[in-house]
Amino acid sequence: MAVHNYDVVVIGTGPSGESAAINAAKHGKRVAVIEKQQAVGGNCTHWGTIPSKALRHQVKQIMQFNTNRMFRDIGEPRWFSFPKVLERSRVTIDQQVEMRTRFYARNRIDLFFGVARFKDEHTLVIRDDHEGVEEICAQKIVIATGSRPYRPADVNFRHPRIYCSDTVLGLSHTPRTLIIFGAGVIGSEYASIFSGLGVKVDLIDSRDRLLSFLDDEISDALSYHLRQNGVLVRHNEDYERIEGDESGVVVHLKSGKRLRADAFLWANGRTGNTDQLGLENIGLKANGRGQLQVDNHYRTALPHIYAVGDVIGWPSLASAAYDQGRNASDDLLDADFRFVDDVPTGIYTIPEISSVGKNERELTDAKVPYEVAQAFFKDTARAQITGDTVGMLKILFHRDTLEILGIHCFGDQASEIVHIGQAIMQQPGEANTLKYFINTTFNYPTMAEAYRVAAQNGLNRLF
Numbered sequence: 001m002a003v004h005n006y007d008v009v010v011i012g013t014g015p016s017g018e019s020a021a022i023n024a025a026k027h028g029k030r031v032a033v034i035e036k037q038q039a040v041g042g043n044c045t046h047w048g049t050i051p052s053k054a055l056r057h058q059v060k061q062i063m064q065f066n067t068n069r070m071f072r073d074i075g076e077p078r079w080f081s082f083p084k085v086l087e088r089s090r091v092t093i094d095q096q097v098e099m100r101t102r103f104y105a106r107n108r109i110d111l112f113f114g115v116a117r118f119k120d121e122h123t124l125v126i127r128d129d130h131e132g133v134e135e136i137c138a139q140k141i142v143i144a145t146g147s148r149p150y151r152p153a154d155v156n157f158r159h160p161r162i163y164c165s166d167t168v169l170g171l172s173h174t175p176r177t178l179i180i181f182g183a184g185v186i187g188s189e190y191a192s193i194f195s196g197l198g199v200k201v202d203l204i205d206s207r208d209r210l211l212s213f214l215d216d217e218i219s220d221a222l223s224y225h226l227r228q229n230g231v232l233v234r235h236n237e238d239y240e241r242i243e244g245d246e247s248g249v250v251v252h253l254k255s256g257k258r259l260r261a262d263a264f265l266w267a268n269g270r271t272g273n274t275d276q277l278g279l280e281n282i283g284l285k286a287n288g289r290g291q292l293q294v295d296n297h298y299r300t301a302l303p304h305i306y307a308v309g310d311v312i313g314w315p316s317l318a319s320a321a322y323d324q325g326r327n328a329s330d331d332l333l334d335a336d337f338r339f340v341d342d343v344p345t346g347i348y349t350i351p352e353i354s355s356v357g358k359n360e361r362e363l364t365d366a367k368v369p370y371e372v373a374q375a376f377f378k379d380t381a382r383a384q385i386t387g388d389t390v391g392m393l394k395i396l397f398h399r400d401t402l403e404i405l406g407i408h409c410f411g412d413q414a415s416e417i418v419h420i421g422q423a424i425m426q427q428p429g430e431a432n433t434l435k436y437f438i439n440t441t442f443n444y445p446t447m448a449e450a451y452r453v454a455a456q457n458g459l460n461r462l463f
Contacts, residue, residue: 009138014042016309016325017144023329025107032110054089059196082174117278147310150269159244175262182268192350195229215359272311298328346415354418357406371399373458381445388412393450402434
């Protein structure tokens with residue numbers, strides 16, 4: 001058996017693993033990365049973020065073509081099958097894999113493909129698909145194995161019409177009707193995607209409102225536009241049993257309702273990928289959702305073993321995972337460290353949503369004297385030009401100091417627009433002020449101009 005020695009070994013090549021490995025390599029450490037799939041990128045590239053967002057972009061283009069009057073001169077509205085749209089989306093995955101493979105080569109990071117399992121606290125055994133076995137020893141180890149869809153035992157995922165958010169990417173037909181169980185971020189995004197392709201969607205939510213962590217106004221806007229696109233949202237529901245047959249799936253709800261559709265998508269929760277790591281060999285234990293507990297420096301109970309990304313749970317975002325990996329790497333290098341807790345939310349529904357900071361409910365409960373500054377996209381020239389007039393920018397600010405407390409955006413490019421406000425929020429002391437948007441000249445016409453419009457709106461509310 002071949003045995004290799006390294007300063008740092010990273011398990012997983014998603015955003016957190018990649019950033020941890022590259023950061024360590026750039027600081028002169030001998031680094032190896034272990035990936036159980038046949039290509040780098042992790043679940044983010046192959047099953048989660050990249051495929052779903054690329055798919056969403058294709059669907060959004062189809063929707064724009066079918067609703068733009070100018071294109072009627074070219075032809076009638078077109079219908080596109082799900083497999084056809086998915087095929088075009090895979091181009092992005094290939095580009096991502098090629099690019100990220102170059103990152104490892106350029107930084108002289110050794111790649112091992114196979115399943116990693118702890119032999120002891122400093123040793124990992126790697127078994128590949130051809131029963132080849134290698135052993136790696138490391139001073140520091142970073143667990144960045146990500147997560148997978150949670151699959152309850154009473155749902156038959158072997159049935160050809162029952163999918164999870166991973167297997168739905170292998171859907172070989174376009175259903176006319178679809179039931180999605182779980183109205184979190186993933187469920188809401190797929191509801192937007194499928195309804196954009198003309199599929200009738202039932203979205204089952206176990207709570208009383210969509211994405212309750214969002215600002216209430218933004219959550220209400222999402223509900224409205226999903227319904228506008230033909231999604232039937234059913235709140236406060238849970239399933240009793242799910243039955244698949246040759247022609248479809250029947251969902252029996254605990255409320256007594258029965259729903260039938262051509263296909264069923266489970267999108268309710270995720271599980272950390274820790275079951276194959278052999279944690280019992282080193283005295284670590286994952287929780288009921290397969291997640292590892294870490295301290296505020298991303299260290300597990302064994303201080304030389306770190307865990308980052310989805311495998312530690314919240315916030316389970318690719319953006320946060322990348323920063324977690326880099327900062328965990330900084331900690332093991334004894335470099336400057338930052339615990340990642342101020343993370344913007346990006347939700348790629350149609351239209352998309354992004355926010356950072358506090359929402360109105362949180363500020364009201366805390367009795368903070370805030371005021372609202374808002375701009376509607378329909379009133380901005382850039383949105384009128386592009387036709388993406390749905391949406392708004394809302395800035396929450398302290399009415400006495402004008403400090404920006406929260407930014408909430410709904411509409412086209414929301415996840416890009418929010419970063420302008422985020423940059424001002426991060427400024428120390430009096431530099432974080434609503435006046436910045438009044439005293440700064442923005443390009444015209446742009447979506448960023450919404451900040452100036454909103455700031456003026458907010459200042460007009462003060463007395």
